Amino acid sequence: MSNWDDLRFFAALARVGSLSAAARVLQTDHTTVARRIAALEARLGVKLFDRLPRGYALTDEGAALTVRLGAVEEAVLAFERQAGGAGQAIRGVVRLGAPPAFASQWLMPRLAPLLDRHPGLVLDLSVANAISNLSRREVDLSLRLYRPEDKGLVARHVGRLTYGLYGRRDYVARGDDWRYIGYDGELSDVPQQRWLRELAGATGVGLMTNDLSAMLAALRAGMGVAAVPHVLAGGEDLVCLRDGPEAARDLWLVVHPDMRRSPRVRAVMDALVEATAPLRAG
Amino acid sequence: MSNWDDLRFFAALARVGSLSAAARVLQTDHTTVARRIAALEARLGVKLFDRLPRGYALTDEGAALTVRLGAVEEAVLAFERQAGGAGQAIRGVVRLGAPPAFASQWLMPRLAPLLDRHPGLVLDLSVANAISNLSRREVDLSLRLYRPEDKGLVARHVGRLTYGLYGRRDYVARGDDWRYIGYDGELSDVPQQRWLRELAGATGVGLMTNDLSAMLAALRAGMGVAAVPHVLAGGEDLVCLRDGPEAARDLWLVVHPDMRRSPRVRAVMDALVEATAPLRAG
DNA sequence: GCTCATCTGCGCAATTTCGCACAGATCATC
DNA sequence: GATGATCTGTGCGAAATTGCGCAGATGAGC
Incomplete structure (x- = not known):
């Protein structure tokens, strides 16, 4: 067989049952998994999976092969373990x-x-x-x-970091007249900053910093509202007032x-x- | 390990000892073998081969791994054999x-x-x-x-088919005044035909056909000399009078x-x- | 019945890998 | 010492593979 690596894809897909899940396991794209399986089936002349709307199911032939596949995986793992011992540890x-x-x-x-x-x-x-x-x-x-x-x-x-307009729960409860916290200097053109200016409108930005940690500290201190990544705004203190899809950053x-x-x-x-x-x- | 197929290259190189020989075994290019080995060594963090002027020699670590590698090969072969039986025969x-x-x-x-x-x-x-x-x-x-x-x-x-000017042994022994056998019609512009016309010069082509088998038959019948591929001019009857590198065909x-x-x-x-x-x- | 999450499949652009041509080194043979 | 075969290594363009974005289908949950 001219590409042993397709077996890695076969093993993952057999184990998890869908292209998408196998892609996550293998840290690749589901279309790559699909192509590798198709290539393996073409090369072997064997249909390994039935294509179902909600995933891939092993055929009888495919299921029968998973025992041999297991042996390949074990052999590769044994090779890797020995190689890991032979080489320097990650250091x-x-x-x-x-x-x-x-x-x-x-x-x-x-x-x-x-x-x-x-x-x-x-x-x-x-x-x-x-x-x-x-x-x-x-x-x-x-x-x-x-x-x-x-x-x-x-x-x-x-x-992808998505942003929201956040404020401390008690701060935002007292009305619309919020202080907008934004970036200064060279950071004033990033997408979330532009979005914030749109939101602030005529009120303008009332507190500026160039440090996101400082901005988060200001939020938690109830000093205003700011556009920050959802993943950094954890905790019950801060509430999301508005989603900001146009401020997303890759x-x-x-x-x-x-x-x-x-x-x-x-x-x-x-x-x-x-x-x-x-x-x-x- | 994220590419099991590199093991195939490791196995071939360990067996034959040079990039060029491994490339021939694997029906690929020697630079491909070199890259795959380098990638495998980088991924494992293990030096598998010493690079010598006349080939690649297994290091101690590489040699130690070939036992595990053999197990991988056997497992893949067992998989292939079962897959070969499971699928339709080549038919x-x-x-x-x-x-x-x-x-x-x-x-x-x-x-x-x-x-x-x-x-x-x-x-x-x-x-x-x-x-x-x-x-x-x-x-x-x-x-x-x-x-x-x-x-x-x-x-x-x-x-690559290389051509020579051939004639039957006894025909060419009687002197330079040979009949040149060439192609007619739409085949008159192929490289070996142009070369033949150069050789024939003023004498010109004395027998024409559009069928190489007929041309070879004419040669074996002692009817003249012709530009034919070396690989088709086997046998003691026909001798090569002159090599024709400029008539080579890929x-x-x-x-x-x-x-x-x-x-x-x-x-x-x-x-x-x-x-x-x-x-x-x- | 509607909505949403998850799935597969397709087309295209981006990225990676491969093959080719070439250069230089080595070693056996003469 | 010269020659030729074989080797490895490099750079570049071609070919192959992958990832992305999108569309449509399915099924669970409400």
Whole structure:
């Protein structure tokens, strides 16, 4: 057989029963899973799955093959375990850049499992925003709220931050005459800031900062209302007054192509993709 | 591990010891083998091979892994065997187009193993030359002495036919005043025909045909000299008077993309690639 | 019966991978 | 020492594969 990798797709689909679910497991697109299964069936001359409206069901032939497939999986796993022992453990420093508030208030705790899995790994989380520090190798990979245009970098879409207009529950209860909290300086043109200005209208922005954590602190202090990502506005104190679909930002994982080969960079990337899965759902 | 197929390359390279040899085994390019090995080593974080000037040698870690690798191979083979039994045997009609003389005098006997392997396969070998009968699905795949320009077709380079000026031993022994045998009509512009006219000079072509088999028959009957492919001029009767590098023709295996999925078409293609291997060497 | 979440399938653009041509190195043979 | 066969490595364009966006279908829950 000229492509053993199709078996990986067969195994995942057999296990979970739908293209979409298998895609999530394999961290790929459901159309890729469909093509790989079709290619495998064509190559073998065997129909492995029945296509149903709500998923793929193993045929009798497909089910019969899953025993052999299990043996392949076990053999590959044994190979990987031995390889894992033979090679150096994932160790060393990985420098990750991420937007400050997102990194400190959302991402950091979600990286705990990664460090648990790899005691030798040292994560250096840098909150600088400038893309240039990736090209200058100041960081190994970074999360960004905009897609880099540098063709020498690889960008993968890992999520979408949607925004809402939030305020503290008791603050907003006292009426419409709210103070709008916004960004200043170089951040005044980001989508959520434009949306906020629309909302503020003639009232205008009454408090400005360039730091989202400071903005969240101001919200929690009842100093006004602000456009912030839903995922950072947790807790009962803050309520969402209005959804802001036009303020949504895409989240990109950006890496230099050469760095992807590094096992430790690879491990961090995989953990980030896993951690950001909820930002891709829905 | 995210690409099990790299293990196939690891297995082949471990077995034969050089990129070039592994490429021949896998019917791919040596640079592809190199990339796959590099990708596997990067992913595992293990150096599997030492790069030597005359080939790749397994490292200690690589050698230790070949036992596990052997288990993967056996598991995949067991899967394939069961899949082969579960699915329909390769059966049905495959219609192959090929140049007439090449097909009847060189290719046909070399397809015997294919038919031995697949008793249910019926091969319909058509000697029409027109490319249109592939697009019109009059044949499933074809061998051609020119690359199709139709972007809807897939062409794979499978060999190179080199030509020589041949004559029967006793005919050429009697002197320089030879009769040149060439093509007529629409074949008068093919490269070997142009070369022949150069050789014939003022003497000109003394016997014309549009059929290479007839030309070979004329050669064997001692009726003159002709430019024919080396691979068709076997036997002690015919001797090569002069090599004709400028008359060389590339051989292409052409197929409609959809047809490649068909197991029986795939089986014939694989057999053709195998059969034409000597035409690619040297 | 309606709504929503989830599913599959299709077409197209983006990305990745492969094959090709070439260069340079090595080693066996003469 | 020269030559030829075989090897690996590099860069580039072509080919193949993947991801994305979208449409339509299905079925659970209300």
